[in-house]
Structure formats: C-alpha cells, structure tokens
Amino acid sequence: MTAKDIKHPLRGIRNPLLPAVLALFAFSVNAQDDETLTKQVELEQAPAPGPEGYHQPPSLDDIPEGPFGDSVRSGWQAFVNTRQHPEAKRFVGNKQNCGNCHLASGLAANSAPMWGAWGIYPKYRGKNDHVNTMDERIRGCFTYSMNAGGSEAGGPPEPDSQVLKDMQAFFFWSAKGAPIGENLPGRGYAAVPKPENEISVSRGEEVYQDQCAVCHGNDGSGKFADDGRQIFPPLWGAGAYNWGAGMHRINTAAAFIKYNMPLGKASPVEKEAALTDQQAWDVAAFINSHERPQDPRWEGSKASTDEKWHTHQCLYNETVRGHTLGDGAG
Amino acid sequence: MRGRYRFTCGLFGFSFLILLMPTISAANEAGKKLALQGGEGVQPCSSCHGAQGGGNAAAGWPRLAGLNADYMVQQLNALANGTRSNPLMAPIASSLSEQQRKDVAEYFANLTPPTTPPGGDVDQKILKRGKVLAQRGDWQQGIPACTSCHGLKGQGVGAAFPSIAGQPAMYLQNQIKAWQSGSRQNDPNGLMASVAKRLSDEDSQAVTAWFASLPAEPSKSDQ
Numbered sequence: 001m002t003a004k005d006i007k008h009p010l011r012g013i014r015n016p017l018l019p020a021v022l023a024l025f026a027f028s029v030n031a032q033d034d035e036t037l038t039k040q041v042e043l044e045q046a047p048a049p050g051p052e053g054y055h056q057p058p059s060l061d062d063i064p065e066g067p068f069g070d071s072v073r074s075g076w077q078a079f080v081n082t083r084q085h086p087e088a089k090r091f092v093g094n095k096q097n098c099g100n101c102h103l104a105s106g107l108a109a110n111s112a113p114m115w116g117a118w119g120i121y122p123k124y125r126g127k128n129d130h131v132n133t134m135d136e137r138i139r140g141c142f143t144y145s146m147n148a149g150g151s152e153a154g155g156p157p158e159p160d161s162q163v164l165k166d167m168q169a170f171f172f173w174s175a176k177g178a179p180i181g182e183n184l185p186g187r188g189y190a191a192v193p194k195p196e197n198e199i200s201v202s203r204g205e206e207v208y209q210d211q212c213a214v215c216h217g218n219d220g221s222g223k224f225a226d227d228g229r230q231i232f233p234p235l236w237g238a239g240a241y242n243w244g245a246g247m248h249r250i251n252t253a254a255a256f257i258k259y260n261m262p263l264g265k266a267s268p269v270e271k272e273a274a275l276t277d278q279q280a281w282d283v284a285a286f287i288n289s290h291e292r293p294q295d296p297r298w299e300g301s302k303a304s305t306d307e308k309w310h311t312h313q314c315l316y317n318e319t320v321r322g323h324t325l326g327d328g329a330g
Numbered sequence: 331m332r333g334r335y336r337f338t339c340g341l342f343g344f345s346f347l348i349l350l351m352p353t354i355s356a357a358n359e360a361g362k363k364l365a366l367q368g369g370e371g372v373q374p375c376s377s378c379h380g381a382q383g384g385g386n387a388a389a390g391w392p393r394l395a396g397l398n399a400d401y402m403v404q405q406l407n408a409l410a411n412g413t414r415s416n417p418l419m420a421p422i423a424s425s426l427s428e429q430q431r432k433d434v435a436e437y438f439a440n441l442t443p444p445t446t447p448p449g450g451d452v453d454q455k456i457l458k459r460g461k462v463l464a465q466r467g468d469w470q471q472g473i474p475a476c477t478s479c480h481g482l483k484g485q486g487v488g489a490a491f492p493s494i495a496g497q498p499a500m501y502l503q504n505q506i507k508a509w510q511s512g513s514r515q516n517d518p519n520g521l522m523a524s525v526a527k528r529l530s531d532e533d534s535q536a537v538t539a540w541f542a543s544l545p546a547e548p549s550k551s552d553q
Contacts, residue, residue: 060466104469214490214518215479223487231478231487264479265524267472274524 040144040246041125042312046116049185054109054269055116057174068169075170078163079114080105082146084229087163091142093150094293094330095222095239097230101145101247103260103268107174109186110259110268116187118175134171135164144245147293150330189255190271195278199250201320204286207279211262220290236290238330243295243316250313253284289320294328302326361437364430372425375434378418383441387448387542390500396546399432399439400489406431408516415513443546448498452539460540463533471528476537479521485547490518496546502538 060076063069078088080099103111121134142148142156149155157163178184209218215232216222222234234240246252258273258280259266265274275283295316299305302324306317317326365383368374375394379385383395394402408414409423426434462468464484467475477484479491486493494502508514509526517523529537 061462103474104467108469211519214521225482229482231481262519262521264474264521265519267469267528269469270472272472 040140040244042246042249042252043112043188044183045191046183046187047185049109054186055113055175055178055184057107057113057115058176060105060107063173071166071169072173073170075163075166075168076105078167079170081229085163087161088157090153091146091148091151091155091157091163093147094241095224095230095234096146096241097233098141098146100230100233101241101256106171108260108268110188110190110271111256112188113174113186114171115175115178116184118171119178119180119182119184120187134168135159138164138167143296145241145247147242147296147330149242149296150293186269189252190259191251192254192258192277192280194251195276195281197278199281199285201282201285201289203278204282204284204289207275207283208286211275212283215263220287235287236292236329238293240292240329242293243326243328244297244309248288248292248314248316250281250284250288250315253288254280257284285315289315289325291325291327291329293330295326358433358437358440360430361433361435364426364434365437369426369430372422375422375438379438382444383438384444385448385498385501387450387498387500390498390504392501393443393448393497393546394438395441396443397439397493398486398489399435401486401492402435402438403431404489404516406435408514413514413516414508443496445545447496447545448542450499450539450542452499452543456536457540457543459533460536460538463537464540468533471530473525473528473533476525476541483547484541484544493546494541495544497542499535499538499542502541503534506534506538 063072063076074085078085078098079102080097082088082097082099083092083095099105101112102108102114106112106114109116117134117137121137122131124131136159139156139159208216212235216235217232220234220236221239223231225231241247247256254277257266258275258277259268259271262274266272273280295305295309297305297309299308302317305326310316315325317324319325363369364372365375366381368377376383378389378391379394383393385391385393405414406423406426409416409420410426412420414420423431463473464476467473467478476494479487480494481487481491484493484495505514506526506529509517509523510529515523526534
C-alpha cells in the first residue's frame with residue numbers, strides 16, 4: 001500500500017471483494033484521524049425555532065458577480081446537478097445529486113440545509129480525538145451518499161480540491177448572517193418518534209405503491225430524461241446511495257421522508273407532513289429493505305461488516321423476503 | 331447491385347406497411363374523423379381545440395396536439411365521471427365510448443404542436459417571478475419547482491405529469507383555480523391539488539404566464 005492509498009483509503013475499493021485485510025488496514029488507519037470518512041455520523045437534533053423562525057439564506061438571484069460569485073455559482077451547480085458538473089461528476093459512482101436529500105438547493109430548513117451545517121464545522125469529536133472539517137464532511141457524503149468508490153475517479157475529491165472549495169463557498173454564502181458554532185433551528189432532519197406498533201416492511205410497501213411509485217418507479221430505479229438528467233432519483237439498486245450512507249438508517253430515512261416526501265405534499269420549511277409517523281417508518285424500512293451498492297467499509301463478509309459498522313437501526317445483514325441483505329448492487 | 335438491394339428493401343418495406351396499415355390507420359382514421367368531423371351527437375373537437383389541436387388561447391381552451399395519449403384518456407375518463415368538471419367538455423367526454431377516447435387521444439398525441447407559444451402581453455417582472463417559481467419553486471410556501479414534476483422544460487413526464495409548456499395561460503390558471511375550489515380532483519394522490527392550494531393568485535398568474543411563453547414540446551410517453 002502506497003502513501004497515497006493511506007491518504008485516500010477509499011480510492012480503488014471499487015470491488016467490495018477486495019482482500020479484507022486491505023480494507024481493514026485502510027480503515028484502521030483512517031478511523032483514527034478522520035471519523036467523517038468512516039461514518040456518516042448521526043446529527044444531533046436541532047432546537048425548535050423561536051418566533052423569528054429559521055435562518056433566511058440570501059436569494060439565489062443575488063449571488064454577486066466576480067470571482068467569489070463564480071465560485072458560489074459553481075458550488076451551487078455542483079450541488080444540484082452533481083452528475084452534470086464538469087468536476088463534481090467524476091466523483092459520482094451512482095445516479096445521485098447532492099440536492100436529492102437536501103431539498104431546495106440545500107437551503108430548506110428540516111432538509112439538512114447547508115447553512116445549518118456551515119457554522120458547525122470544524123467539529124471536535126472526543127470519540128476519535130479528531131477535529132472534523134467541512135472538507136471531510138463533504139468527502140464523506142461523496143463516499144457514501146454518492147458512492148464515490150464506483151466513480152470515474154474511484155473515490156471522493158482530493159482534500160482542498162476546487163470542487164470542495166466551490167461547494168464551501170456556496171455553503172458559506174448561504175449562511176450569511178447566521179451565528180457560528182450553534183446548532184441552528186432547522187438543521188438536519190427533524191426526528192420522528194418511533195411508533196408504538198412494530199415497523200412493517202410490507203405495510204411500507206403499500207405506502208410506497210400508493211404514494212411514491214408514481215415518481216420513484218415500481219422498481220425504485222427513478223426516472224431519467226433522454227439526455228441522462230435526473231427527473232426522479234433512484235431509491236435502491238445500483239443508482240442509489242450505498243449501504244454506508246446515512247439514509248440507509250431507518251430512523252434517518254423516516255425523518256427525511258416525514259417532512260420532505262411525497263414531493264409537493266410535505267413541506268420541510270413549514271414542517272408539514274403528509275404521512276403519519278407509522279407510515280414514515282414503515283416506508284423508510286421498505287426502501288431500505290432492498291439491495292444497494294456495497295458498504296465501502298466491507299470487512300470480508302456481511303456478518304463482520306454488520307458487526308463492525310451496522311450497530312444502528314438498519315436492515316444490513318437482516319433477512320427480508322427470504323433474502324439476507326448486504327450483497328450490494330451495481 | 332445497389333438498385334436491386336433497394337428494390338427488395340422497398341418491396342419488404344411496402345409489404346410491411348400493408349401488414350401494419352389496418353391497425354394503425356383504423357385507430358387514426360376513427361380518431362381523425364372524431365377530431366375533425368365529430369360523431370353522433372359529438373361536435374368536432376377541432377371546433378374548440380383548433381384544426382391542428384393547437385388550442386384557443388383567447389378562450390382558454392387547451393392545446394391537445396402532442397399531449398401524452400394516456401394522460402388524455404385519463405382526463406376524458408375524469409371529465410366523464412365527474413372527478414373533473416367543466417360545463418363545455420364534460421358532456422362531450424361522457425358521450426365518447428372507451429374506444430373513441432383512445433382513438434382520439436392517439437390522434438392528438440401524434441400531432442405536432444404549434445412552434446410559436448401562445449404567450450400573452452405580460453410584464454417582464456411578472457415573467458421573471460414566474461420563471462423562478464417554475465424552476466426553483468417557493469419553499470417558504472412549500473412549493474417545489476414545477477419543473478421537478480412537469481419536466482425540466484415543462485414538457486411533461488409520462489402519463490402522470492402533463493406537458494404545461496405552450497398551453498394558454500388562461501387555461502393553466504383555470505386548472506389551478508379548479509384544484510383550489512375542488513372542482514378538479516382527479517390528480518394522482520392529490521399531488522397537484524396540494525401544490526395548487528399553496529399558490530397565491532399573483533404567483534399563479536406569474537407562473538402560468540411563464541409556461542405560456544415557452545414553446546410546447548411533445549411529451550414522449552417514456553420521457
């Protein structure tokens with residue numbers, strides 16, 4: 001293993017069946033200094049908004065002219081049209097754009113807005129005794145949500161690369177006037193209490209057919225225009241987020257879905273929901289009961305990957321519809 | 331050599347055409363006849379929707395040319411069963427048989443829509459607001475970009491999300507009002523009703539003016 005491999009441990013781990021030793025070594029090195037890359041850490045809950053409401057980002061029409069504005073615009077485009085952006089697209093190993101899970105160009109409260117994230121990083125985490133930077137957070141999103149291991153580049157963007165700079169210029173611009181170092185109202189997704197009834201994948205399937213399939217497709221593969229641009233994103237299969245992404249946790253997916261989906265019915269900024277808590281959890285479980293690209297932290301077997309990385313609410317290595325999940329897709 | 335090749339090819343193509351002709355033309359002929367001449371107790375569609383199916387902007391009657399055929403059948407069914415109401419169109423839809431609805435929808439779906447948009451005399455400022463709503467929505471009000479469902483150019487997505495580009499502004503606005511008042515309730519899972527109810531009158535005017543200023547593009551059923 002070269003020095004470069006250690007710095008970018010995820011590069012080249014395209015095939016989950018690479019020798020487990022390699023993956024293990026890469027990650028043990030990595031985990032010490034960079035937890036954002038080994039884990040999409042669950043965010044803490046944000047406080048409720050006061051009478052002044054949520055932070056108001058500036059209008060996208062008011063991005064200034066000049067080199068700073070150019071960088072902001074490039075970062076915005078890399079965020080919403082990641083698969084078309086000349087630089088960002090090289091790091092996308094599935095069929096996602098950042099904006100799929102961060103609605104309204106990453107500006108909507110309760111949709112994990114970027115203005116909510118901006119003032120939180122760099123963030124010290126005692127657990128790994130490391131200061132996590134925004135740079136690393138974004139690289140983590142590329143690694144899991146965008147499955148960078150399967151991309152043309154084979155891994156997330158290099159630290160401090162232009163696309164990361166542009167994205168951060170965009171986040172910075174959107175946070176204008178927001179306090180720094182505070183967990184702002186509207187940050188992250190608003191947690192949905194776990195319902196009293198058991199979570200049911202088959203009830204979730206009914207919700208999905210009734211309320212989601214018209215856009216995301218019966219087979220969860222989404223819809224794309226003739227020129228390849230996304231209309232509706234895939235939720236499972238090769239085009240989806242991978243088994244390491246935050247969205248594969250059922251509680252996180254339920255929280256996203258409750259106030260963001262179905263598109264046009266739920267309203268994140270107004271915190272209006274179209275589904276009951278039970279429906280949100282059930283459909284979140286249904287979506288995450290399908291194969292998707294392998295966890296890039298593959299430990300050599302589903303069981304050992306499960307044990308090491310999946311001690312949260314998810315269906316990795318669980319048996320659903322007669323199939324033990326975790327084979328990967330793509 | 332070349333000549334003979336072309337000859338066999340032509341012969342093959344010709345017999346192929348003959349084979350297909352009865353099925354294609356039966357539907358199209360029946361549809362075309364209904365559209366241009368009407369049927370028993372049914373006025374010709376063209377008398378309101380235009381000879382080429384281009385609609386009538388001044389009256390607020392929709393363009394049918396190039397719309398998705400399945401979408402049009404769904405609308406004719408809805409107009410007939412009352413989940414969508416309109417005094418002019420509902421009686422006509424009711425008097426069409428199931429087969430006639432399919433035939434005529436197929437006919438209009440295959441027509442090329444007019445290349446000039448219906449447009450209208452609208453202030454640039456209003457159009458600008460309309461464009462923002464169309465392409466980015468207004469999330470403070472819970473309104474996603476119209477294009478996220480109706481396609482990047484408003485050209486429609488499959489049978490569920492109709493083409494709204496190049497439709498008369500008045501027609502589009504009437505539909506938004508119909509959802510707000512509850513006289514149109516046929517949309518899948520109330521998706522459009524939910525969006526329409528969040529639109530103010532000013533925003534509805536602005537965004538419909540914007541789509542009326544765009545050229546129609548045929549909505550391919552598998553876009």
